[in-house]
Amino acid sequence: MHYLIDGYNLIFRSASSKSSLQKRRETLIKELNILIGELKLNVTVVFDAPAGEWHDLNRGHVHALEVVYTAKKQSADEYILQEITHCHNSSLITVVTSDRSLANLCKAQGAHVKSIESFLTWVCHKKEKKKVKKSEPIRERAFKDSETNIARLLLIFEKKLLEDLSQDLEK
Secondary structure, eight states: OEEEEEHHHHHHHSOOOSSOHHHHHHHHHHHHHHHHHHHTOEEEEEEOOOTTTOSSOEEEEETTEEEEEOOTTOOHHHHHHHHHHHOSOGGGEEEEOOOHHHHHHHHHTTOEEEOHHHHHHHHHHHHHHHHHHHHSOOOOOOOOOOHHHHHHHHHHHHHHHHHHHHHHHHO
């Protein structure tokens, strides 16, 4: 599953901060990268290009996370819809947004949609599950043989024992 996250929608839906937008974006990318790396998810976070800074699409990776800044006159919503349209199987894409109009357009294109809140809850739950699984001691599976096999093995051992005893008596 490929997750396309509406970046600014996530920033504005998460806890408010007095930091600059750039600082909040950097913090979001850093935190998402840690989560994505731990959970091995395929995630692209999409931001609208800052006004006047880029004229062409700008994309790159921050370790496990793909970060996209759209072209100057393209919104993140338009980019996300374009990605769904160009995907040969849109059901393999989940768009993470709480923007209702974007969510409805993505669903109409065949993509899955998760709200920001449900995605964050799901990721945190998945992370906790992974922590618990890591901290559990490795247990070996208890081996239990069937009654039939036990009886068969007993016959083999008894036969071998009798053979060994008869050989010892002959000597």
